Structure formats: C-alpha cells, structure tokens
Amino acid sequence: MRCLKHCLVLAGLLAALLPREALALDNSDCYTCHEDKALTKKGAGGKAISLCVDQAKYGASMHASNACTSCHADITEAPHPEPFTAKPVQCAACHAKAVSSYRASIHGVARQAGKLNAANCDDCHGRHDILSPGAPASPLRHENQAAVCGKCHQEIMNELRNSIHGKAMKHGAPDAPTCTDCHADHQIGGLKAVSPLKVAEDVCSRCHASARFNARYNLPMDRVTTFFASYHGMAAKFGSNRSANCASCHGYHNVLPSSDPRSSVNKANMVKTCRKCHPEANENFSFGKIHLDENSVADTGSRINWWIRRMYLLMIAGVIGGMVFHNLLVLRRKLIAIWRRKDRSVLRMTLAQRIQHILLLTSFITLAITGFALKYPDSWVRFLVGSNEDVRRLGHRAAAIVMLALAVYHTFYIIVTKEGRGLLKDFCPRWKDVLDVFGNLRYLLFPRQPKPAFARFGYAEKAEYWAVVWGTLIMGLTGIVIWFKMSITEWAPRWVIDVAITIHYYEAILAVLAIVVWHFYLVIFDPDVYPMNTAWLDGRVSEHWYREEHELDRKSLPGSVVSSPQEESDDTPSGSAGA
Ligand code: HEC
Ligand code: HEC
Ligand code: HEC
Ligand code: HEC
Ligand code: HEC
Ligand code: HEC
Ligand code: HEC
Ligand code: HEC
Ligand code: HEC
Structure with a gap:
C-alpha cells in the first residue's frame, strides 16, 4: 500500500516536471467522440450541424501532423464541458503573412466591416481537409477554383464557364485563366476601379503578350503591341482613366472570340461596344480596325x-x-x-601621334556605345548596336583590347622614343600650370587683365592628358575584373565584382562627360577653331592661332631656333628637340 502511494507521488512529480506537450491532448482523445457521424449540435434555427471530423481526410491534409488543439487552442481537457462553444480558430498564429495579405483584400476588408457573408479562410480552403492549393484534389487548384469562388459569385462563375477562357479550361488548356489569375489570390481586389493600364498590362497581357503563348493557341501575335500603339493604349499609358482597355471591348468574364455572334467585338455588337464611351459612334466609326497592324x-x-x-x-x-x-x-x-590656308604651317601632331589618337577615339566611342547599350538596352543606343547582346559584348571586349594594347604601346612610346620622351616632358605638370589656372580665371572674369601665355600644352591639355591616363587605368582594371569574374571570385568575394561594376559605370559617365564638355569644347565648339581643329587629321594648325594660344612654344613656331618641319615624312615632334 505504502509502496503504491509512493509510486503515485513519484509519478505525479514526474508528470509535473515533464514538458507541457507530453500532457497535450492526443487527437485520438477527440476522435473517440468526433469520429461519430451521428454527433451533431443544434445550430442557429435548430438546424443540425455535423460535428464529425473525417479521420481519413484529416490525415491527408496539410495539417495531418497538427494536434487538434493547435487550432482549437481553447480546449484544454477531453472531454471538454458540454454544452460547448469553441472560440474561432486563429490561423494567424501560424500563417501571419497569409492572414495579413488576406485582411488587406476586398474580402478581408468586407469581413472586418461586419459583412459576415464575405469570405472567411475556410470558405476557400476548407477546415479539416485543407490541402496545398496546388494539390490535385484542392478546391483551389486551377481547374476547380471557379466553383469555390462561385459558391458566392455564382453568376460570374457561369459567365466564365461559358466564355472562351472557361471552354479552354474545360478542354484542359494549362494557360486558361481562372479567377485568381486575373484577381490575384489573397490580395483579391476589385478590378473595377483600377486604371485601364493595369487591366491591359497586368491582367490580359500576362498571357496574351507572350509569343510562346500565342503560338501555342494559334492566336495573333500582335494584339497587345497594337493595343499599346493605338490611341487608347497610349492614353492608358499616360494615365487616362477613361480610355479603353482590353476588357472595355472584349469583356472580362464573358470573353468570346470575335467570330462568336455573342461577342462584344463581333460586328453585330461593335457599335454598342464603342457607344459605351463614344455615344455618337456609328457603323463606319466602329468597324474600323482596332488592332491596326x-x-x-x-x-x-x-x-x-x-x-x-x-x-x-x-x-x-x-x-x-x-x-x-x-x-x-x-x-x-x-x-x-x-586646310589650304597658307598659314597652316605649325606641326601640332606627328603621324605616330595621330594614329594613336585615331585608335583611341574609335575604341573609346565603341566602348561608350556598347557599354551604355548594356545599361540602357531600350534607349536609342539600341539603334546603333542592335538588340543582339552577343554583338554588343564582343564589340565592347574587342574595343577594350584595342585600347589596352594602345595603352601598352603608348607607355613604350613615351619611354623609348625621342618623340615620346619630348611629349611626356611637355605634358609634365609644373608649378606654372597652377599659376596659369588662376591667371586665366582672372583674365576671363575681369576686364583689362593680361592673358597668361602657354607653352606647348597649357593646363587644359595637361589635365586632359592625365585624365585619359587615369581613366584608362581605372576602366582597364575594373573591366578586367568584370571580364574575368569567375577567376577573380576563386579568391575574392563576390562584392569585389559588384564594386568593380559600380566603379566601371560611374567612371564611364565621368569619362564620357569630360570628353564632351572639355575636349569637344577645346577642339570643336571653341569659336576660334570651329568647325573643328583639324590637327588630328593632317597634324597642322595655323600659325596665327598657335601664336595666340601657345606663344611660349617657340620651338614649334616658324622663325625660332628650331623651325617647324616641312614635310610629313620628316615629322619631328614639336617641342621635343630639347628633350
Ligand atoms: C466525450 C466526447 C467528446 C470528446 C472526447 C471531445 N468532444 Fe468535442 N464535442 C463533443 C460534443 C457532444 C460537442 C457538442 C457540444 C454542444 O452541443 O454544445 C462537442 C463540440 C466540439 C466543438 C464545437 C464547438 C462549437 O463551437 O460548436 C469543437 C471545436 C470540439 N468539440 C473539439 C474537440 C476537440 C479538439 C477534442 C479533443 C481535444 C474534443 N472535442 C473532444 C464531445 C466530445
Ligand atoms: C488547421 C486548423 C484546425 C485543426 C488542426 C483542427 N480544426 Fe477543427 N475546426 C477548424 C475550423 C476553422 C473550424 C470552424 C470553426 C472556426 O472557424 O473556428 C473547426 C471546427 C471544428 C468543429 C466544429 C464542427 C465543424 O466542422 O465546424 C469540430 C467538432 C472540430 N473542429 C474538431 C476538430 C478535431 C477533432 C480536430 C483534430 C482531429 C480538429 N478539429 C483540428 C480548424 C481546425
Ligand atoms: C477567397 C478565397 C480565399 C480565402 C478567403 C483565403 N484564401 Fe488562402 N489562398 C487562396 C488561394 C487562391 C491561394 C493560392 C493558390 C495558389 O497560389 O495556387 C491561397 C493560398 C494560401 C496559403 C498558401 C501559402 C501562401 O500564402 O501562398 C495559405 C497558408 C493560406 N492561403 C492561408 C489562408 C488563411 C489563413 C486565410 C484566412 C485569413 C485564407 N487563406 C483565406 C484563397 C483564399
Ligand atoms: C498551429 C499552427 C497552424 C495553424 C493554427 C494553422 N496552420 Fe495551416 N499549416 C501549418 C503547417 C505546419 C502547415 C504545413 C506547412 C508546409 O508543409 O509547408 C500548414 C499548411 C497550410 C496550408 C498549405 C500551405 C501551402 O503552402 O501549401 C494552408 C492553405 C493552410 N495551412 C491553411 C490554414 C488555415 C486556413 C488555417 C486556419 C483555419 C491554418 N492553416 C491554421 C500550421 C498551422
Ligand atoms: C480574364 C480575367 C478575369 C477572370 C478569369 C475573372 N475575372 Fe473577375 N474581373 C475581371 C475584370 C477585368 C474585372 C473588372 C472589370 C471592370 O469592371 O472594369 C472583374 C470584376 C470582377 C468582380 C466585380 C463585379 C463585376 O462583375 O464587375 C467580381 C466579383 C469578380 N470579378 C469575381 C470573379 C470571380 C469569382 C472569378 C472566377 C469565377 C473571376 N472574377 C474571374 C477579370 C477577370
Ligand atoms: C463566402 C462567399 C465568397 C467567396 C467564397 C468568395 N467571395 Fe468574393 N466577395 C464576396 C463578397 C460578399 C464580396 C463583396 C465585398 C464588398 O461588397 O465589399 C466579394 C467581393 C469580391 C470581389 C470584388 C468585387 C468588386 O466589387 O470589385 C472580387 C474580385 C472577388 N470577390 C473575387 C473572389 C474570388 C476570386 C474568389 C475565389 C478565390 C471569391 N471572391 C470567393 C464573397 C465571396
Ligand atoms: C492566364 C492566361 C490568360 C489570361 C490572363 C487571359 N487570357 Fe484570354 N485566352 C487565354 C487562352 C488560353 C485562350 C485560348 C483559348 C483557345 O483558343 O483555346 C484565350 C483566348 C482569348 C480570346 C479569344 C481568341 C480567339 O479568337 O480564340 C480573347 C479575345 C481573349 N482571350 C481576351 C482576353 C482578355 C480581354 C483578357 C483580360 C481581361 C484575357 N484574355 C486574359 C488565356 C488568358
Ligand atoms: C477598342 C476596342 C478594343 C480594345 C481596347 C482591345 N481590343 Fe482586342 N479586338 C478588338 C476587336 C474589334 C477585335 C476583332 C477584330 C480584329 O481582329 O481586329 C479584337 C481582336 C482581338 C483578339 C483576336 C481574337 C478575336 O477575338 O478575334 C485578341 C486575342 C485580342 N483582341 C486581345 C486583346 C487584348 C489582349 C487587348 C488589350 C491589350 C485588346 N484586345 C484590346 C477590339 C479591342
Ligand atoms: C472605355 C471607354 C472606351 C471604349 C469602350 C472605346 N473608346 Fe475609343 N476612346 C476613349 C477615350 C477616352 C478616347 C479619347 C477621348 C475622346 O476622343 O473622346 C478615345 C479615343 C478614340 C479614338 C481616337 C480619337 C481621337 O480623338 O484621336 C478612336 C479612333 C477610338 N477611340 C475608337 C474607338 C472604337 C472604334 C471603339 C469601339 C471598338 C472604342 N473607341 C471604344 C474611350 C473608349
């Protein structure tokens, strides 16, 4: 006896120590009564409500492994007291996201406003037989869904079933639309008040704009594009709320082919369809082509x-x-x-320099166009590059190779050749350049200030030269990182590539704008050289202009110690004689 008493105390203690779940009610506790088909309760109006839970269906549902009490959380003992009214099940405890999206929908809002006939979770999903919406037996599966919504929207269900879309569904077309293809699933909202653009773009175009879709169903390819090219389509795109969308002409639940005499776009009904918005429409107006190809x-x-x-x-x-x-x-x-002007006697660019300049400008322009074509594939750049991505990419890489090879050659040129060393020397920044910037600003801003005199290259040309050096280095480095991303990511994290892409993009903008604003001004738009400084073609500039702009470069000016060379063939770099 004492032993039994101790055992009981021990068991009680153990039970108290065990986690709560171990004490949770087992589903079989509930089935003892609720598997009984005869178990009913009197509902409102005296109608008998079945309290039977089908164990097989429950076992096949998504919640098979849930305890009954995970949803019926208010039940803590079995049997529970009678009479018993359960608290509403809170699906949100586990499906917060689904519930919040549902609450924002037209049904959720209607329900919260007290219109109790608006849909509740179990109206669509069921209760104890909830399946994944895609499961073959789910009431929400594509082909079954109209019936679920039709419980409350019966007329619409019938219209849809009689439409071309409903017929296609009946014949097993996988793309035939059902309610939530057009209305979205939980975010169901009315499509009545939305803009024509939304219906055209988000609802009908989802299927009818697709080339594969149209080929599969043998439908005209151009219906969506011709709509957007039409007056109605353009007005819709620009925000008109009165313009026609696909559904204004074709209907939405009762869409039928134009050959069907009941169709709103059948000849017999066209005048009526247009008159919805054009009250004076006659036959001539209405019978014109709508999808104008x-x-x-x-x-x-x-x-x-x-x-x-x-x-x-x-x-x-x-x-x-x-x-x-x-x-x-x-x-x-x-x-x-x-060109023929007598005074074009100063040699500004040697043949070697002109060839380098031409290579630089063609590769630069090619890189800019093909590069921006990647970032802005729909812009006008498309007309230059075409829409083929492979062409764009190969063009970009070929031009990059030309530019990098040129950079290597130029380095060699300024180190090894006498001409190049002279060039480098004259491009070398000096303290005078800083003074020149201020001197020139003073001259430009205030009257009666002296104009600073420049040597072979003023600060403007020097800045430009070094900007090209800098830009080539940055663009070359980041470009190579992007090109060889696979090898790079073998030892560096992915963000290195992302950072390289960012630098490459913004440096490109900087470079292109600098060329347009700085270089093009200096060599094209400056009134003194307009329409163009043609030195890049034949190497020469006028003595008059050169004296104005580079008067300190005595070596290049005629009549000075080293006079300018006479022939193309014996081009010597101007100003390099002292190097
Ligand atoms: C001894 C039999 C018995 C057991 C065991 C039992 N129930 Fe019930 N249950 C009933 C009866 C009888 C009613 C009807 C009560 C009434 O008429 O008010 C009922 C009603 C309910 C209701 C409906 C209340 C409403 O609002 O209409 C729910 C939900 C419910 N039971 C869940 C459970 C769950 C979950 C379990 C297991 C943890 C369980 N029951 C165990 C007999 C039982
Ligand atoms: C996924 C949640 C969920 C689970 C799990 C669940 N139920 Fe229910 N049950 C509901 C919903 C929803 C209702 C409808 C009433 C409501 O909305 O609160 C309901 C209602 C009931 C009713 C009232 C009769 C009816 O069908 O409307 C009974 C009885 C019941 N449940 C028993 C059980 C039993 C027994 C189990 C375990 C085998 C169980 N439930 C598991 C969600 C659930
Ligand atoms: C008007 C009918 C309807 C109502 C009411 C409804 N649902 Fe849904 N639910 C759907 C449809 C349709 C789908 C998605 C089907 C698909 O995507 O194939 C869905 C999907 C889901 C999913 C799957 C996961 C997801 O979000 O994609 C969950 C969970 C869900 N619903 C929970 C709920 C809950 C909880 C409620 C009540 C607050 C509720 N539903 C009310 C129709 C409904
Ligand atoms: C105690 C937590 C819990 C509660 C309460 C609950 N569920 Fe679930 N539900 C689950 C779990 C777990 C799954 C299975 C998820 C999975 O396997 O992806 C599930 C799955 C589902 C699915 C299928 C989702 C999909 O992606 O296919 C739907 C629909 C669903 N629940 C609806 C409901 C509805 C409606 C209610 C309220 C009546 C409800 N659930 C209450 C836990 C819960
Ligand atoms: C092919 C797309 C499409 C399908 C499929 C579709 N709807 Fe609609 N539905 C629309 C459009 C578009 C509107 C709004 C038209 C307008 O008023 O301008 C609409 C309007 C509605 C309305 C508002 C009342 C009305 O008649 O104007 C309800 C309710 C509705 N749909 C429910 C449903 C249900 C339920 C189903 C499935 C049986 C369904 N819809 C299938 C496109 C569709
Ligand atoms: C339980 C009944 C019920 C079910 C099931 C139901 N609805 Fe509704 N639905 C309503 C009610 C009631 C309203 C009206 C809400 C209001 O007036 O604010 C409504 C409104 C709508 C509207 C907005 C109509 C408008 O005026 O623009 C659409 C769209 C809609 N439902 C689509 C659906 C779809 C799709 C389904 C199936 C996935 C569905 N409904 C299932 C009851 C239901
Ligand atoms: C989910 C895909 C889908 C959506 C969304 C959709 N449709 Fe369709 N539509 C179809 C399919 C599939 C057919 C082909 C039926 C067949 O010929 O078998 C079709 C056929 C048609 C036809 C008849 C073509 C013919 O001559 O056979 C018209 C007109 C049409 N749709 C208009 C619309 C309009 C207007 C909308 C928007 C309110 C719309 N569709 C939304 C899938 C869709
Ligand atoms: C202003 C009215 C109007 C608008 C808006 C309109 N259509 Fe049409 N659509 C017609 C007419 C009329 C025909 C039949 C004569 C023809 O082929 O041009 C037609 C033909 C079609 C067809 C060929 C099948 C058939 O029934 O002959 C499809 C598919 C179609 N339209 C889809 C669309 C889609 C999708 C949109 C929206 C992007 C749209 N339509 C916008 C009037 C319109
Ligand atoms: C949902 C309303 C709506 C429907 C239906 C509609 N239209 Fe229009 N349409 C407009 C609006 C709005 C304009 C621009 C303002 C205006 O001309 O009144 C417009 C403009 C036009 C224009 C260009 C006129 C101009 O001012 O440049 C033509 C042509 C046209 N519609 C033809 C038709 C035809 C043909 C039909 C019948 C197949 C039709 N529309 C059906 C709303 C509609």
Missing part, C-alpha cells in the same frame, strides 16, 4: 495605310538624306579651304 494588307484600308506609310518612309529617307548629302558637300568644301 502596320504591315497588314488584308483589306483596302490596310493597303492604303501600308502604301502611305511606305511613301512617307521613302520621302523621309529621300528628303533628309538629300539635305545631309548637300550639307556634307558644303562642309567638305569649307574644310578643304581651311
């Missing part, structure tokens, strides 16, 4: 359109092309006249 020649209207378009394209090419041709001839004459 620029290349179609199917009927008289399209053919006339086609010819007019061709005529204009020809006219634009002819007229503008002719203008360009004419003005190029004028420009050529004037450039020749400038």
Whole structure:
C-alpha cells in the first residue's frame, strides 16, 4: 500500500516536471467522440450541424501532423464541458503573412466591416481537409477554383464557364485563366476601379503578350503591341482613366472570340461596344480596325495605310538624306579651304601621334556605345548596336583590347622614343600650370587683365592628358575584373565584382562627360577653331592661332631656333628637340 502511494507521488512529480506537450491532448482523445457521424449540435434555427471530423481526410491534409488543439487552442481537457462553444480558430498564429495579405483584400476588408457573408479562410480552403492549393484534389487548384469562388459569385462563375477562357479550361488548356489569375489570390481586389493600364498590362497581357503563348493557341501575335500603339493604349499609358482597355471591348468574364455572334467585338455588337464611351459612334466609326497592324494588307484600308506609310518612309529617307548629302558637300568644301590656308604651317601632331589618337577615339566611342547599350538596352543606343547582346559584348571586349594594347604601346612610346620622351616632358605638370589656372580665371572674369601665355600644352591639355591616363587605368582594371569574374571570385568575394561594376559605370559617365564638355569644347565648339581643329587629321594648325594660344612654344613656331618641319615624312615632334 505504502509502496503504491509512493509510486503515485513519484509519478505525479514526474508528470509535473515533464514538458507541457507530453500532457497535450492526443487527437485520438477527440476522435473517440468526433469520429461519430451521428454527433451533431443544434445550430442557429435548430438546424443540425455535423460535428464529425473525417479521420481519413484529416490525415491527408496539410495539417495531418497538427494536434487538434493547435487550432482549437481553447480546449484544454477531453472531454471538454458540454454544452460547448469553441472560440474561432486563429490561423494567424501560424500563417501571419497569409492572414495579413488576406485582411488587406476586398474580402478581408468586407469581413472586418461586419459583412459576415464575405469570405472567411475556410470558405476557400476548407477546415479539416485543407490541402496545398496546388494539390490535385484542392478546391483551389486551377481547374476547380471557379466553383469555390462561385459558391458566392455564382453568376460570374457561369459567365466564365461559358466564355472562351472557361471552354479552354474545360478542354484542359494549362494557360486558361481562372479567377485568381486575373484577381490575384489573397490580395483579391476589385478590378473595377483600377486604371485601364493595369487591366491591359497586368491582367490580359500576362498571357496574351507572350509569343510562346500565342503560338501555342494559334492566336495573333500582335494584339497587345497594337493595343499599346493605338490611341487608347497610349492614353492608358499616360494615365487616362477613361480610355479603353482590353476588357472595355472584349469583356472580362464573358470573353468570346470575335467570330462568336455573342461577342462584344463581333460586328453585330461593335457599335454598342464603342457607344459605351463614344455615344455618337456609328457603323463606319466602329468597324474600323482596332488592332491596326502596320504591315497588314488584308483589306483596302490596310493597303492604303501600308502604301502611305511606305511613301512617307521613302520621302523621309529621300528628303533628309538629300539635305545631309548637300550639307556634307558644303562642309567638305569649307574644310578643304581651311586646310589650304597658307598659314597652316605649325606641326601640332606627328603621324605616330595621330594614329594613336585615331585608335583611341574609335575604341573609346565603341566602348561608350556598347557599354551604355548594356545599361540602357531600350534607349536609342539600341539603334546603333542592335538588340543582339552577343554583338554588343564582343564589340565592347574587342574595343577594350584595342585600347589596352594602345595603352601598352603608348607607355613604350613615351619611354623609348625621342618623340615620346619630348611629349611626356611637355605634358609634365609644373608649378606654372597652377599659376596659369588662376591667371586665366582672372583674365576671363575681369576686364583689362593680361592673358597668361602657354607653352606647348597649357593646363587644359595637361589635365586632359592625365585624365585619359587615369581613366584608362581605372576602366582597364575594373573591366578586367568584370571580364574575368569567375577567376577573380576563386579568391575574392563576390562584392569585389559588384564594386568593380559600380566603379566601371560611374567612371564611364565621368569619362564620357569630360570628353564632351572639355575636349569637344577645346577642339570643336571653341569659336576660334570651329568647325573643328583639324590637327588630328593632317597634324597642322595655323600659325596665327598657335601664336595666340601657345606663344611660349617657340620651338614649334616658324622663325625660332628650331623651325617647324616641312614635310610629313620628316615629322619631328614639336617641342621635343630639347628633350
Ligand atoms: C466525450 C466526447 C467528446 C470528446 C472526447 C471531445 N468532444 Fe468535442 N464535442 C463533443 C460534443 C457532444 C460537442 C457538442 C457540444 C454542444 O452541443 O454544445 C462537442 C463540440 C466540439 C466543438 C464545437 C464547438 C462549437 O463551437 O460548436 C469543437 C471545436 C470540439 N468539440 C473539439 C474537440 C476537440 C479538439 C477534442 C479533443 C481535444 C474534443 N472535442 C473532444 C464531445 C466530445
Ligand atoms: C488547421 C486548423 C484546425 C485543426 C488542426 C483542427 N480544426 Fe477543427 N475546426 C477548424 C475550423 C476553422 C473550424 C470552424 C470553426 C472556426 O472557424 O473556428 C473547426 C471546427 C471544428 C468543429 C466544429 C464542427 C465543424 O466542422 O465546424 C469540430 C467538432 C472540430 N473542429 C474538431 C476538430 C478535431 C477533432 C480536430 C483534430 C482531429 C480538429 N478539429 C483540428 C480548424 C481546425
Ligand atoms: C477567397 C478565397 C480565399 C480565402 C478567403 C483565403 N484564401 Fe488562402 N489562398 C487562396 C488561394 C487562391 C491561394 C493560392 C493558390 C495558389 O497560389 O495556387 C491561397 C493560398 C494560401 C496559403 C498558401 C501559402 C501562401 O500564402 O501562398 C495559405 C497558408 C493560406 N492561403 C492561408 C489562408 C488563411 C489563413 C486565410 C484566412 C485569413 C485564407 N487563406 C483565406 C484563397 C483564399
Ligand atoms: C498551429 C499552427 C497552424 C495553424 C493554427 C494553422 N496552420 Fe495551416 N499549416 C501549418 C503547417 C505546419 C502547415 C504545413 C506547412 C508546409 O508543409 O509547408 C500548414 C499548411 C497550410 C496550408 C498549405 C500551405 C501551402 O503552402 O501549401 C494552408 C492553405 C493552410 N495551412 C491553411 C490554414 C488555415 C486556413 C488555417 C486556419 C483555419 C491554418 N492553416 C491554421 C500550421 C498551422
Ligand atoms: C480574364 C480575367 C478575369 C477572370 C478569369 C475573372 N475575372 Fe473577375 N474581373 C475581371 C475584370 C477585368 C474585372 C473588372 C472589370 C471592370 O469592371 O472594369 C472583374 C470584376 C470582377 C468582380 C466585380 C463585379 C463585376 O462583375 O464587375 C467580381 C466579383 C469578380 N470579378 C469575381 C470573379 C470571380 C469569382 C472569378 C472566377 C469565377 C473571376 N472574377 C474571374 C477579370 C477577370
Ligand atoms: C463566402 C462567399 C465568397 C467567396 C467564397 C468568395 N467571395 Fe468574393 N466577395 C464576396 C463578397 C460578399 C464580396 C463583396 C465585398 C464588398 O461588397 O465589399 C466579394 C467581393 C469580391 C470581389 C470584388 C468585387 C468588386 O466589387 O470589385 C472580387 C474580385 C472577388 N470577390 C473575387 C473572389 C474570388 C476570386 C474568389 C475565389 C478565390 C471569391 N471572391 C470567393 C464573397 C465571396
Ligand atoms: C492566364 C492566361 C490568360 C489570361 C490572363 C487571359 N487570357 Fe484570354 N485566352 C487565354 C487562352 C488560353 C485562350 C485560348 C483559348 C483557345 O483558343 O483555346 C484565350 C483566348 C482569348 C480570346 C479569344 C481568341 C480567339 O479568337 O480564340 C480573347 C479575345 C481573349 N482571350 C481576351 C482576353 C482578355 C480581354 C483578357 C483580360 C481581361 C484575357 N484574355 C486574359 C488565356 C488568358
Ligand atoms: C477598342 C476596342 C478594343 C480594345 C481596347 C482591345 N481590343 Fe482586342 N479586338 C478588338 C476587336 C474589334 C477585335 C476583332 C477584330 C480584329 O481582329 O481586329 C479584337 C481582336 C482581338 C483578339 C483576336 C481574337 C478575336 O477575338 O478575334 C485578341 C486575342 C485580342 N483582341 C486581345 C486583346 C487584348 C489582349 C487587348 C488589350 C491589350 C485588346 N484586345 C484590346 C477590339 C479591342
Ligand atoms: C472605355 C471607354 C472606351 C471604349 C469602350 C472605346 N473608346 Fe475609343 N476612346 C476613349 C477615350 C477616352 C478616347 C479619347 C477621348 C475622346 O476622343 O473622346 C478615345 C479615343 C478614340 C479614338 C481616337 C480619337 C481621337 O480623338 O484621336 C478612336 C479612333 C477610338 N477611340 C475608337 C474607338 C472604337 C472604334 C471603339 C469601339 C471598338 C472604342 N473607341 C471604344 C474611350 C473608349
């Protein structure tokens, strides 16, 4: 007896020490009563509500491993007291995200506003038989879903079933839309008040813009593009709330092919459809092409359109092309006249320097265009590069190789050749350049100030030269890191590549803007040299201009100790004689 008493005390102690779960009620405790098909309770109006839980269905559901009390958390003992009214189940305890997205939906809002007929979780998901929405037997699966929503939206369900979309669904088309394809699943909101753009872009285009989709169902490829090219589409894109969207003409739940006499876009109904918004619409207005295909020649209207378009394209090419041709001839004459001017006697760039400059400018421009084509594939750059990514990438890399090879050659040139050493010496920054910056600013800002005199290269040219050196180094280094990202990430973290991409992008912007703002001003837009300083073509500049801008470079000016060379063949670098 005493032994038994001790045992009981010990067992009690052990039970108190055990974790709570061990004491939690087992599902079998509940099934003893709730598996009984006859167990019912009188609901409102005296109707019998079944209290039976189908063990097989529950066992197959997503919650099979849940304890009954994980949802019915208010039940702490079995049997529970009778009569018994359970507290509503809180799905949010485990599905906070789903619940909050649902609460924001039209159903959730309606429910919180006390319209109790609006959907609750179990209206769509069920209770004890909840399956994953994609599972074949789930009521929410694609092909079954209309029936779930149709419990409350019966008319719409019927309309959808009779539409081309419903028929496609019945025939097993995997892409046929059901309710949540157009309305989104938990975020279900009305589509009535949304902008036409949203319906066109987010609802119908999801399927009808896809080339693969249209090929699969043998549908015209261009319906979405022609809509956005039309007046209605453009107005929708620019925010019009009155413009037509796909659904204004085709309907939404009752979409039918235009060949079906019941379709809102069948000839018989077109006037009515347009009159929804154009009250005076007549047959001529309504029967015109809506999805106007620029290349179609199917009927008289399209053919006339086609010819007019061709005529204009020809006219634009002819007229503008002719203008360009004419003005190029004028420009050529004037450039020749400038070239022939007697005083173009100062040699500014040797042949070797001009070749380097041409290589630099072609590789730079190619790099800029192909580079920005990557960042802005939809911009005008596309017209220069085409939409082929491989072409763009190969072009970028080829130009990069040219530029880096040029950089290597140039280094060799300024170290090894006499001409190059002279160039380097004249590009070398000096204290005078700093004084020149201030001197020049004073001259530019205030009247009656003396103009500073410059040697072969003033501070402007020096800054530019060293900027190119710097830019090539940075762009070359980061470019190589991006190019060889796989090898680099073998020993460096991924962010190294990301940082390199950022530097490469912003340095490119800096370089392109510097060229446009600084270099193009100096050699093109400066009124003294306009339309262009042509030294990069034939090496020469006018003595008059050179005296103005570089009067301290006596070596290059005629009449000084070392006069300028006479022939192209014996080009000597100006100013290098002293090196
Ligand atoms: C001894 C039999 C018995 C056991 C064991 C039992 N129940 Fe019940 N349960 C009933 C009866 C009878 C009712 C109806 C009570 C009434 O009419 O108010 C009921 C009602 C309920 C209700 C519905 C209350 C409502 O609001 O309508 C829930 C939920 C419930 N039980 C859950 C459980 C769970 C979970 C367990 C296991 C932990 C369990 N029951 C164990 C007999 C039982
Ligand atoms: C995923 C959560 C969940 C689990 C797990 C769960 N239930 Fe329910 N149960 C519900 C919901 C939801 C209701 C409807 C009432 C409500 O909304 O609170 C409900 C209602 C009931 C009812 C009232 C009759 C009915 O069908 O409306 C009984 C009885 C019941 N549950 C028993 C059980 C038993 C027994 C188990 C374990 C085998 C169980 N439940 C497990 C969510 C759950
Ligand atoms: C109007 C019908 C409807 C109601 C009401 C509803 N759901 Fe859903 N639920 C869906 C649909 C439809 C899906 C997604 C189907 C799909 O993506 O294939 C879904 C998906 C889910 C999922 C899957 C995970 C996810 O978020 O993708 C969970 C969990 C879920 N719902 C919980 C809830 C809860 C909790 C409530 C109540 C607060 C609720 N649902 C109310 C229709 C509904
Ligand atoms: C005690 C926690 C808990 C509660 C309460 C709960 N669930 Fe779940 N639910 C789960 C778990 C666990 C899963 C399985 C998740 C998995 O396997 O991805 C699940 C899965 C689901 C899924 C399938 C999700 C998917 O991704 O396929 C739906 C739908 C769902 N629950 C709805 C509900 C609804 C509706 C309620 C309220 C009536 C509810 N749940 C209450 C724990 C819970
Ligand atoms: C092909 C896309 C599509 C499908 C599929 C679809 N809807 Fe709609 N639905 C719409 C559009 C678009 C609107 C709003 C049109 C408007 O008023 O401008 C709408 C409006 C509604 C409305 C508001 C009342 C009304 O008739 O204007 C309800 C309710 C609705 N849909 C429920 C459903 C249900 C339930 C299903 C599934 C049986 C469903 N929808 C299937 C596109 C669709
Ligand atoms: C339990 C009934 C019920 C079920 C099931 C149900 N709904 Fe609803 N739904 C409503 C009610 C009620 C409203 C009206 C809310 C209001 O007036 O604010 C509504 C409103 C809507 C609206 C907004 C209509 C508008 O005026 O713009 C859409 C869209 C919608 N439901 C779609 C669906 C879809 C999709 C499903 C299935 C996944 C579904 N509903 C399932 C009851 C239900
Ligand atoms: C989830 C994909 C999907 C969405 C979203 C969708 N459709 Fe469709 N649509 C289809 C499929 C699939 C067919 C092809 C049915 C067939 O021919 O078998 C179709 C056919 C059509 C047709 C008939 C073409 C013909 O002549 O056979 C029209 C018109 C149409 N859809 C308009 C719309 C409009 C308007 C919307 C937006 C309110 C829309 N669709 C949204 C999938 C979709
Ligand atoms: C202003 C009215 C109007 C708008 C807006 C409109 N359509 Fe159409 N659509 C028509 C008419 C009329 C036809 C039939 C004659 C034709 O082929 O041009 C048609 C034909 C079609 C067809 C070919 C199948 C058939 O029924 O002949 C599809 C698919 C289609 N439209 C989809 C769309 C989509 C998707 C949008 C939105 C991006 C859209 N439509 C916008 C009027 C419109
Ligand atoms: C949902 C409303 C709506 C529907 C339906 C609609 N339109 Fe329009 N449409 C507009 C609006 C808004 C404008 C721009 C303002 C205006 O002209 O009244 C417009 C402009 C036009 C224009 C260009 C006129 C101009 O001023 O440049 C044509 C052409 C046109 N619609 C043809 C049609 C045809 C044909 C139909 C029937 C197949 C149709 N629309 C159906 C709303 C609609």
